[in-house]
Amino acid sequence: MLESQRGARELVLAAMATVALGLPANAGQTEAPVAGTAAVEASAGDLLSDDEVLRRFLARPDEPTRSFRARRRLEVTSGSLGKGAWIDVLVELDVAHGFRYTVTAAGGSEMLQEKILHKVLRAEQAVYAAGTNARTALTAENYGLASHGRTADGLVSLAATARRKEVGLLNGRFLVSPDTADLVEVSGTMAKGPSFWIPRVDLSKRYARLQGHRVNVRVDSVSHVRLLGESRFTMTSVYERIDGEAIGVSAFARVAGP
Secondary structure (H helix, E strand, O other): OHHHHHHHHHHHHHHHHHHOOOOOOOOOOEEEOOOOHHHHHOOOOOOOOHHHHHHHHHOOOOEEOOOEEEEEEEEEEEOOOOEEEEEEEEEEEEOOOEEEEEEEEEEEOHHHHHHHHHHHHHHHHHHHHHOOOHHHOOOOOOEEEEEEEEOOOOOEEEEEEEOOOOOOOEEEEEEEOOOOOOEEEEEEEEOOOOOOOOOEEEEEEEEEEEOOEEEEEEEEEEEEEOOOEEEEEEEEEEEEEEOOEEOOHHHHOOOOOO
16 A cells, blocks of 8 residues: 555656646746847837737747856645755756756755656756757747737737647747737646646746846746645746856846746
8 A cells, every 4th residue: 555655656746847847847948039029129118909919929939049057946845745845056058068957955855856856957958958849839830829808917918729738738828018029928727737647737937038038037837636736836047147148137127026
């Protein structure tokens, strides 16, 4: 009995790690300005119609940056297990060495640190090495998008429907700025649960544009685990350099919270 319980717990922890980042494992992906961005940015302050925002959003295919350096905190809590864990890491990506990370501080359950938080980072490392981001990219190839009104603070809401029932894709919404058609937030429920043990995952990813680079600054996910209830994961990122350019501390003063 105890052996079967341990086996089930291991399966759940493994599944939680695969979905903690949500899209999946490449939450640290940064996206650089592309041709045409300057023209869109130049119209900042001129509010666009919802349909025009959607058109401009679909017309700007951002590309991953070549390098970045950031400090992250990853946290996980499992209510039914009565445990939590966190780690602070320095993450770096460049062409010569790929994605790598160094732990600078840690606390809480060592089991959760290893089984979830370190596994999340190793999974991200594998994604960069394999170049498999495209299947979960926020593009028209992966999502059906439609204008769906505006939020109380004026952001344009785009209803997002996954084109495939696949782990890593979401059914939910994208929030986009009304003047530049820039992505601000992605939220929803995964189109497919990652396993029998985790039939549902809710996810939110927050973005900011720092000195011309659009980056993911926060990830929150809730995994609904059979028999064990909810497990929550959060990751925040503070970027120091992107594509060789230093990111000033003042830039983060403009980044909105979750």
